[in-house]
Amino acid sequence: MKYTDNCILKRSETTLVIVDIQEKLASVMNKREQVIRNCLHLIEATKLLTVPITLTEQYPEGLGPTVSEIKNALPSYKPITKMSFDCCREDGFMDQINSSHKKQVILSGMEAHICVLQTCLSLLKEGFAVHIVGDAVCSRKKADFITGIEMLRSAGAVITGTETAIFQLLEKAGTDEFREISNRIK
Numbered sequence: 001m002k003y004t005d006n007c008i009l010k011r012s013e014t015t016l017v018i019v020d021i022q023e024k025l026a027s028v029m030n031k032r033e034q035v036i037r038n039c040l041h042l043i044e045a046t047k048l049l050t051v052p053i054t055l056t057e058q059y060p061e062g063l064g065p066t067v068s069e070i071k072n073a074l075p076s077y078k079p080i081t082k083m084s085f086d087c088c089r090e091d092g093f094m095d096q097i098n099s100s101h102k103k104q105v106i107l108s109g110m111e112a113h114i115c116v117l118q119t120c121l122s123l124l125k126e127g128f129a130v131h132i133v134g135d136a137v138c139s140r141k142k143a144d145f146i147t148g149i150e151m152l153r154s155a156g157a158v159i160t161g162t163e164t165a166i167f168q169l170l171e172k173a174g175t176d177e178f179r180e181i182s183n184r185i186k
Helices: 030-046 068-073 092-100 116-127 142-156 160-168 176-185
Strands: 014-019 053-058 080-082 104-110 129-136 158-161
Touching: 014 030, 014 116, 030 068, 030 104, 030 142, 030 176, 053 092, 053 142, 068 160, 080 092, 092 142, 104 116, 116 129, 116 142, 116 160, 129 142, 160 176
Parallel strands: 014 053, 014 104, 053 080, 104 129, 129 158
Antiparallel strands: none
């Protein structure tokens, strides 16, 4: 892939979206603990760096609320509830994303080949640069995860990792923010 500005996250241009990390869904996920841990790192970094966070929940009556670890880490718990697999098709989601005036989206959550994929495709179509955090996204089956990631990359999403995204937002060492986040991810 050749270098483009879309590959570099800029704090002033970025928002975080966490898709459907809910109790019943998470209980059957491959790499559940890793995804939750990495989403917690992303939440703490974005709170510290004042990057907006959007949370979604797919049919919470059936899949339960967001897992408590994520819910408790958020600055406020105001999920956008949805029935659509594509978050962008749900009332309020695009309003919230657009109101931030950001053009880069860090996308994490469940499942890579369904809700994360469909949301990413719509965000790309709307002109957003989307960074899929590969170690903060999962599917129940490894093959579905691989298929989802391959499709996302083919569609133009940047596939990144938790530390890569966080350190791009930090930009440099030696700051109080750098020290706090470095201590967290060790």
